[in-house]
Amino acid sequence: xxxxxxxVAVSVLILLLVSSAVAADEPERAAEAAAKSWVTLLDEGxxxxxxxxxSSIFHKGSKQTWVNAVQQIRGRTGKVVSRELVDARQVTPKxxxxxxxxxxxxxxxxxxxTQFASAPPALEIVTMIKExxxxxxxxxxxxxxxxxxxxxx
Numbered sequence: 001x002x003x004x005x006x007x008v009a010v011s012v013l014i015l016l017l018v019s020s021a022v023a024a025d026e027p028e029r030a031a032e033a034a035a036k037s038w039v040t041l042l043d044e045g046x047x048x049x050x051x052x053x054x055s056s057i058f059h060k061g062s063k064q065t066w067v068n069a070v071q072q073i074r075g076r077t078g079k080v081v082s083r084e085l086v087d088a089r090q091v092t093p094k095x096x097x098x099x100x101x102x103x104x105x106x107x108x109x110x111x112x113x114t115q116f117a118s119a120p121p122a123l124e125i126v127t128m129i130k131e132x133x134x135x136x137x138x139x140x141x142x143x144x145x146x147x148x149x150x151x152x153x
Contacts, residue, residue: 031108031128032088034135039112039126042070043080055129055136073142078117086111086123106130107138113145121145 041050047067051058092106107129114124123146127139 027090027106027130028088028108031090031130031135032085032110035088035108035110035126035128035137038137039083039124042074045074047071050137053136055131055138057129057138058136077119077122077142081115081117083112083114083124086113108135114142 038050038053041047041053047070048063050070051063051066088108088110090106090108107127110126110128112124112126113121115121123143125139125141125143126137128135129138130136
């Protein structure tokens with residue numbers, strides 16, 4: 001009977017550690033799910049809708065400017081052949097100057113390695129910020145995958 005109590009204590013400790021690790025991943029998971037839905041809008045050619053679902057920071061640029069830019073880029077890259085999550089990590093602004101640029105609070109940077117039909121693989125970087133209870137896109141860019149040819153601009 002003595003051995004039951006230490007075993008129970010160890011089990012409870014393991015359960016607490018696992019639940020803490022899961023809770024720490026929660027913002028990244030939620031932001032990545034929102035980012036995936038958002039890039040799917042781009043894949044479907046719903047550029048205006050992608051702008052509408054962006055954050056208030058994203059809306060500092062006009063809808064028409066966004067639509068024109070994405071049409072031009074996606075016209076050169078072609079359709080998405082595959083997309084693989086590289087990582088999603090939570091970031092907090094390090095300085096007042098970063099926070100004053102509109103990135104108050106933490107945000108999550110989601111990176112995908114994406115293969116397009118008419119272009120070399122690209123690193124899609126989607127920056128997500130939480131507005132209220134909803135993760136929204138704060139920024140998007142395509143970059144070259146390290147070691148590959150540059151992504152189209």
